[in-house]
Amino acid sequence: MAALSLSNVSKSFGKVEVLKDINIEVEDGEFVVFVGPSGCGKSTLLRVIAGLEDATTGDVQIGGVVVNHTPPSRRGIAMVFQSYALYPHLNVYKNMSLALKQERQSKAVIEARVAKACRMLNLEEYLDRYPSELSGGQRQRVAIGRAIVREPRLFLFDEPLSNLDAALRMNTRLEIAGLHDALGASMIYVTHDQTEAMTLADKIVVLRDGRVEQAGSPMELYNNPANQFVAGFLGSPSMNFLPAGFIAKGDDRTIGIRPEDLQLVEEGSLTATVQHVERLGGDTNVIARVDEHKLTARLFGQHSIEQGQTIRLGFSAQRLYYFDAQGRRLS
């Protein structure tokens, strides 16, 4: 049974259509990541699923039941917000137990569930503190804990890590992955960070301008993008695009090639001028120019390439992607 299924969901604010005909299925226990550029409607979609906004048209089903008119608290979901949204005037324990109190759970149940969540998130010492007395990472854990205690069928995360620094973000990412394994609940996770998307997801849904561009497993999307947008969005550094005319005269398609598929070769078909070199130790990213087109090559290991140097890059023809003028993938 699908944990969530959206059919033909659209949402308008006045005349502005923010979501357009969205169809998505989330299986039980699946970890689904919504990615897309800023303003593409990710948060709005999440709010529609949560019931904080009504869809203009279409159906939202959670666990096989249409919940279009069910209030958020009875949809069996829990949500974690980007700004944490902890109640500033309640301490950690009360923040976490509020929803259960609203559900009129017994005191014993509340205490047991809060204790369990605290154990998972290492929050035991902080139960009496107020949100202002916690660090950013601790606040985020409390926000996650507040979601866990409700034992929802479906977790909704709206960019939960974007306010954390890089190291903490990585740790918390692992923690969330661990939670997903431990709880076995379905999770929907919004981000515009494609590393988060690739590492966490069972399934990625790429959104642009309120439309689903493509949905599938990370590797499916990586290896087989449906269009130029998806190809350019996933992967870091992102895919290079060049007019196909560079390789075969008179070809008006666009070719795409991943940075790791470019190699330094004597007789490479592309002659490029090095603009910048990023040495990461294990990898070297070379940013070079072919005429006015920028190319990034990701070379394994360390290379002694200097700025301004002319290099020749080669690739195997099977690794090329072709796109038409509208950005659609051509096989």
Place this chain on the structure above:
Amino acid sequence: MSQARANPVNAVAMHGALILYTLIALFPVFVILINSFKTRKAIFREPLALPDSDSFSLIGYETVMKQGDFFLYFQNSMIVTVVSLFFILLFGSMAAFALAEYRFKGNMLMGLYLALGIMIPIRIGTVAILEMMVATGLVNTLWALILVYTAQGLPLAVFILSEFMRQVSDDLKSAARVDGLSEYAIFLRLVLPLVRPAMATVAVFNMIPIWNDLWFPLILAPSEETKTLTLGSQVFIGQFVTNWNAVLSALSMAILPVLVLYVIFSRQLIRGLTSGAVK
């Protein structure tokens, strides 16, 4: 920041300025208080001197106690002020919440309409108000005053509170909805505690003018049973002779409850400010 705070010269200057300001603000109150304990002659001979064994007299207080029903006036003023403040805060915050939180047709217009009263003094409508009170039989009741003061205080209350409520983060209210709080609970248990400093501000702004008002008590409720303190004190101010002892004594006693209310609200204000910093 921490350096400025640690700098002793700055600290002294800051405290000096604040103490000076406090003295200036308290001086009139002080003069009223000391003179209320002096004989009439002493008041005029040396208005700034403290009462001594010669000039000390409780004649003012005795006059006030004897003449008129001072405690009743006192009670009337208290009832009118507290009940009016309660209604202003209750209705003001409810209207402000609706304006700040819900998207509905005419939201903007409604907000402007409710704010209009800030610019139009309610006294312009005195005649119409009096006619209305006569028609409804509310003349010479405390309700007449309470209703008028509530109407008078609402525009500013709605304006200030809705501005503050707009600043309560949307995510917080969304989180509360996901947690199963009803709209009433969100209003009462989430938004109100967070805008408490604004509520205290509104209360303080409204309290003094209501307590001190002479106009509406004189017009709407001048009867002996409904006189407020300010109106009651007027008997001592004659066209030709003014009983200064009595006036000063009455004023001294009138200051007290305002002080008490102010302390209550300002404590709320400070508590609210510190909890508001929790973000």
